Amino acid sequence: MRDDEYVGRITLAQVAQQAGVSISTVSKVLNGRQDVAAPTRVKVERLLDENAYRRTTRVAHEAPLIELVFHELESVWALELIRGVEKVAKANNASVVLTESGTRQAPGPEWIEGVLQRRPLGVVLVFSTLPAEVKRQLRSRSIPFVVIDPAGDPDPDVPSVGSANWNGGLAATRHLVQLGHRRIGVITGPEDMLCSLARLDGYRSALSMAGLSADPELVRYGDFHVEGGRERAAELLDLADPPTAIFAGSDLQALGVLDAARLRDLRVPDDLSVVGYDDVPLAQWSSPALTTVHQPLRGMAEGAAQMLLRLRAEEAVATRLELATSLVVRQSTAAPGRR
Amino acid sequence: MRDDEYVGRITLAQVAQQAGVSISTVSKVLNGRQDVAAPTRVKVERLLDENAYRRTTRVAHEAPLIELVFHELESVWALELIRGVEKVAKANNASVVLTESGTRQAPGPEWIEGVLQRRPLGVVLVFSTLPAEVKRQLRSRSIPFVVIDPAGDPDPDVPSVGSANWNGGLAATRHLVQLGHRRIGVITGPEDMLCSLARLDGYRSALSMAGLSADPELVRYGDFHVEGGRERAAELLDLADPPTAIFAGSDLQALGVLDAARLRDLRVPDDLSVVGYDDVPLAQWSSPALTTVHQPLRGMAEGAAQMLLRLRAEEAVATRLELATSLVVRQSTAAPGRR
Numbered sequence: 001m002r003d004d005e006y007v008g009r010i011t012l013a014q015v016a017q018q019a020g021v022s023i024s025t026v027s028k029v030l031n032g033r034q035d036v037a038a039p040t041r042v043k044v045e046r047l048l049d050e051n052a053y054r055r056t057t058r059v060a061h062e063a064p065l066i067e068l069v070f071h072e073l074e075s076v077w078a079l080e081l082i083r084g085v086e087k088v089a090k091a092n093n094a095s096v097v098l099t100e101s102g103t104r105q106a107p108g109p110e111w112i113e114g115v116l117q118r119r120p121l122g123v124v125l126v127f128s129t130l131p132a133e134v135k136r137q138l139r140s141r142s143i144p145f146v147v148i149d150p151a152g153d154p155d156p157d158v159p160s161v162g163s164a165n166w167n168g169g170l171a172a173t174r175h176l177v178q179l180g181h182r183r184i185g186v187i188t189g190p191e192d193m194l195c196s197l198a199r200l201d202g203y204r205s206a207l208s209m210a211g212l213s214a215d216p217e218l219v220r221y222g223d224f225h226v227e228g229g230r231e232r233a234a235e236l237l238d239l240a241d242p243p244t245a246i247f248a249g250s251d252l253q254a255l256g257v258l259d260a261a262r263l264r265d266l267r268v269p270d271d272l273s274v275v276g277y278d279d280v281p282l283a284q285w286s287s288p289a290l291t292t293v294h295q296p297l298r299g300m301a302e303g304a305a306q307m308l309l310r311l312r313a314e315e316a317v318a319t320r321l322e323l324a325t326s327l328v329v330r331q332s333t334a335a336p337g338r339r
Numbered sequence: 340m341r342d343d344e345y346v347g348r349i350t351l352a353q354v355a356q357q358a359g360v361s362i363s364t365v366s367k368v369l370n371g372r373q374d375v376a377a378p379t380r381v382k383v384e385r386l387l388d389e390n391a392y393r394r395t396t397r398v399a400h401e402a403p404l405i406e407l408v409f410h411e412l413e414s415v416w417a418l419e420l421i422r423g424v425e426k427v428a429k430a431n432n433a434s435v436v437l438t439e440s441g442t443r444q445a446p447g448p449e450w451i452e453g454v455l456q457r458r459p460l461g462v463v464l465v466f467s468t469l470p471a472e473v474k475r476q477l478r479s480r481s482i483p484f485v486v487i488d489p490a491g492d493p494d495p496d497v498p499s500v501g502s503a504n505w506n507g508g509l510a511a512t513r514h515l516v517q518l519g520h521r522r523i524g525v526i527t528g529p530e531d532m533l534c535s536l537a538r539l540d541g542y543r544s545a546l547s548m549a550g551l552s553a554d555p556e557l558v559r560y561g562d563f564h565v566e567g568g569r570e571r572a573a574e575l576l577d578l579a580d581p582p583t584a585i586f587a588g589s590d591l592q593a594l595g596v597l598d599a600a601r602l603r604d605l606r607v608p609d610d611l612s613v614v615g616y617d618d619v620p621l622a623q624w625s626s627p628a629l630t631t632v633h634q635p636l637r638g639m640a641e642g643a644a645q646m647l648l649r650l651r652a653e654e655a656v657a658t659r660l661e662l663a664t665s666l667v668v669r670q671s672t673a674a675p676g677r678r
Binding site: 032063065073074076078079082083086090093095096097098099100110113114117118226252255258259262281282284285286287288 | 371402404412413415417418421422425429432434435436437438439449452453456457565591594597598601620621623624625626627
């Protein structure tokens with residue numbers, strides 16, 4: 001880094017003077033170096049922040065990086081998202097650096113130090129929230145960041161990419177109604193996630209548009225995992241008046257529904273129709289292959305990475321991108337009572 | 340990089356003198372910089388190589404990286420391998436850089452340039468082979484590399500990690516024999532992959548140890564995908580004297596076998612037992628959950644990353660690590676003709 005790379009309302013030299021340190025110390029703080037005493041670092045960061053300091057000329061990156069942060073790599077979504085970011089990175093001769101934060105919250109302090117040292121093109125976060133302090137640090141270095149937010153609950157001051165959850169719930173339920181189903185169960189995600197509520201509202205609207213009322217007994221909240229899907233489906237299938245179709249909140253939940261049906265000698269789709277959500281690769285591999293709502297995970301990741309590059313080029317960018325969902329009809333749905 | 344970081348049989352200055360260039364040019368070549376004319380680069384690389392040049396003192400990495408290269412991220416294995424490398428990286432305060440080479444062969448020339456610039460702790464390659472030139476470039480910079488080789492066909496001069504394929508085939512087949520199966524079909528991988536042959540030999544040995552002969556009609560070669568599994572299973576199940584159990588070459592193939600059974604109204608495991616291979620997460624989620632041979636993908640990736648760090652520390656390291664496979668019994672296997 002050279003000092004003349006900085007212009008702004010004040011110069012690096014002025015920050016150094018106000019902080020009572022050398023210019024090279026300010027430069028070290030900007031680059032995330034460890035050999036600066038903590039109180040000095042705090043003082044310099046505060047001055048940079050108060051003066052809305054922005055790095056305006058960037059160093060030429062010969063081996064540019066895009067940072068991708070997950071709270072957990074466990075998810076079946078992870079690979080789809082990685083591939084989307086990787087595709088955009090490759091097209092821009094960049095490489096992808098992966099970090100697993102290990103918590104639903106922000107990655108730890110050693111992460112931000114690493115980012116400041118690596119000086120990436122930008123940061124894509126999956127489902128994570130950034131503390132205000134970290135946002136400030138990234139902004140003062142002109143490192144853009146975008147959140148991929150499949151939960152449908154974007155932080156208003158952070159650019160994010162999501163998908164159309166309400167429309168997904170509507171499309172899945174309409175498909176079942178059109179096949180002739182009247183008792184349609186739904187297993188949605190956790191009650192405190194906006195995506196669950198949006199999909200459930202889509203389900204209710206589809207029923208209502210068909211002149212059907214939603215039976216509260218047929219609505220279950222679950223997690224997004226196989227075991228939860230199996231348990232909620234067991235409750236629904238063991239009702240005195242069970243549903244002839246179940247709309248699950250994820251493909252994994254739908255696999256649990258398939259298993260609950262098999263254990264009751266119910267054939268899918270002859271005795272029970274099942275719709276999943278996400279359209280991860282395993283939806284095609286289940287037996288029967290799942291009818292499901294395609295959530296464009298790879299496209300969302302591509303969109304987030306492209307948004308980063310546009311932010312970096314200081315182009316005007318919408319701060320919220322919402323991609324369409326679409327129904328993919330495979331073998332797990334049919335008219336009721338086909339046998 | 341400082342010039343005094345280099346010691347070897349000859350000094351940087353001597354290389355520069357022999358090449359007729361400045362020391363800073365030699366330094367640029369070592370660091371993968373682009374502002375060196377191609378003929379000069381070739382000349383310097385050759386001199387470094389001829390003199391078996393080795394970087395012996397390393398720069399302190401403040402934000403260290405481990406490179407992970409896939410030929411395709413498509414595979415269901417990818418995420419398991421990423422998580423294994425990520426775990427070791429995190430424990431060593433390093434981050435993982437992902438590259439998808441796009442071919443079964445080595446990643447392209449822009450990749451090696453990026454690696455030389457990023458100066459990672461080391462490189463883990465999945466299933467890829469490195470051209471001799473790239474091996475030389477990495478070795479002269481003391482960047483260690485390890486291949487994860489689930490195909491069981493290691494390049495002798497490259498450190499690699501694999502798993503015990505023959506034992507996996509033996510364990511799967513023994514399990515079926517012990518349940519009472521006598522006609523056991525096998526769908527293995529491509530005929531030209533050593534892992535396929537090793538597993539098939541394990542199958543034959545298990546039959547032979549039980550005094551059973553292998554019926555060539557029951558042996559099929561496939562790919563490792565669902566569709567191929569479905570097709571080969573259809574051939575086996577439509578035989579005049581069909582098998583009562585099928586040992587598939589991958590979990591994806593086994594899902595295809597489950598589907599072929601369902602389409603013929605055969606119940607698994609009552610009418611047909613099915614064993615998969617790999618134990619990727621979806622093996623637990625299928626209906627019924629798959630009995631399968633656990634290939635320790637995550638452990639193999641951890642082993643490869645740890646091997647890198649030991650190579651980097653110049654510890655004596657075995658150049659081939661082979662991890663054990665083990666049978667995981669779930670719901671897809673039972674005694675024959677249970678109904």
